[in-house]
Amino acid sequence: MSQKEFSGTNLVEKAPVATPAFKLGDVVEVDFSEEPSRRIIQGIFSLKNNWLYAVEWRSPILEEMALAQSRIIWLADVDLVKVNV
Template identity: 35%
Template sequence: MTNLVHDLEQCWYISPPWGKEILPLSINLLERVYLTTTKSFGYCCGVEWLQQEWSYAVALNDEVIYTSALQLRGTGKLQLGIDKPVFTLGQRVVFRCNQDASKLRIVQGIHLIDDFWTYTVEWASPSLTECDGKLMTSGDRRAWVTDTDLVKV
């Protein structure tokens, strides 16, 4: 039984939540964008797969606003002078952690925080419980890590 659980966890971590192919981004990382809700310009400093869609982080003055693509208009112009991230969305990586579970993961998000790129990977597989006859999974199982926590496969 232990081998089956390990195999399931390994498949879970390397199965993209968006399906077999990564869905295209509406806005590129570091692209200058117009945020329709605030009627102001900023730049895309992050993207992450949340609730069946890409969620974009937009640096706007001294704050970061998280929004869907519907509220953004891309300009096609990129923010200059910032190094590109080491890893890409959907890339398979080894997560250097102390857990006994499989360390192979998929990058599900990328964020620029204080001039450093961070990456979202799943920290743990879901805990399944039943509530009112429906199968429920545990809460947030994702971790934001740096490129030193990950190794290219």
């Protein structure tokens, strides 16, 4: 389209984006079983104004069961508790 054919409508608004609750490398507790597990935040992703955090759901010290299966799970901040180390 040429500049003359393009007309703005001003319908686009800035959406506020909250600050992530955790940052890369933070140690968190995840309640996967009877005993909470400590994990490290390995990724952060924003989806529709919500932050998701990547953590390993299986312990890295366990032997690999299947090489094709990912050990990463994405969780919301309500599923995680920050650990002060």
